[in-house]
Amino acid sequence: MAKKRFTAEERYAQIVKVAMRLFSQKGFKGTTTREIAKEAGISEAIIFKHFAKKEDLYSAIIDMQCNDKQGQSFLMRRLEGKEGRDVFREIAAFLIQMHQEDPTFMKLLMFSALEGHKLSDIFIRTRAIETLDYLAKHIARLIKQGSFKKTDAYIAARAFMGMVLHYSMTQEIYGMKRFFRTPVTKVVNIFVDIFFEGMEAH
Template sequence: MSPSARMPREQRRTQLLETAIPMFTQNGFHATSMDDIATAAGVTKPVLYQHFASKEDLYDEVVKVTGQRLIEGIAELADFEGTTLERVRAGLGGFYQLVTEQSALRLFTGHEQVSEQISARVSGVLDEMAVSLATVLLAARSMTDEQARVIGRAMISLTQSTAAMLDGAAEPDRGQILDTVTVLAVHGLTGFEPRPDASVAGTVSPAADASHPGTGR
């Protein structure tokens, strides 16, 4: 069946969405027109508008669909067999892999400002991701629901920043970035040895056992 052939409504909507996702995520909202999407999908612009009232409406759906895929990826961390350090490292790397495979880095790392509605959608997706991560945390650690949500949101913010760093780094440096952020996420600053000549006021806490992301619980 050619792209322009008649399709059931839901199938056509899915096809239009899947066409729009890489165009929006690679080129951005402002540089992508509805004409571009319609042409790529092999339909007329009126057909596109039958399914999405505006470009912003279509972009909103792209964020929603892509975000759901990321949320599902986070939920899968509960099935990861390994230490906490290994699980966190896999989660950081997995998020980066997901957003780059979907070309979604622009959507979820603040690269593009579209409107208050879209910002609210992105924030909502990030909150859902935090809740999904909190569920994983609660399955492994004794903490309150509120603590899990706070830590989940903080971890998602850290994950966003890590994905942006990985995107701008040379391939040989990515492993070091993942290792460093993993130790920070799991052990905090005590994941790094104190300096014997520390020149800060107060006491510098001793280091936790965090010599390598493949060790520890």
């Protein structure tokens, strides 16, 4: 029961972490500073020692998320050596699994977009476009080498990401998982097969 005295850095990081969790659960406007303080086990006042305004917590979250390239590079490492459908399978499985295990960031991003905060904007301008670029360039390469049909690589990339991300969103946020509980690998395989071969019988 020893109440440790945190250093400023530790406390700062802890507050951001708690705030992120609560914002993703109840939105920026739906979360009170009292609540953050309570969850962090401190008084409200010390939040305002670290962050001049509640809004500043959002900026701190952005910094944290955009500097944490962990997930991104983790995926890249898993893609190494993969070819053909396996590249797409890996991406889809990674995204669906990640959001299934912890939908925090997806929710935070949605709240941010709806409430008009900068987080979603910055995320879109950097990470989202980046990922889309990566996929579109991969597709463009496959088109150039003749294994994919000629079409707009960016729209194709968005089609694929759309299947995957909308599936995650409906499962985790709209609660579709109450009605549909297909194993991830099966879903992924169907998505990738549709993306490669289409539905039409040859």
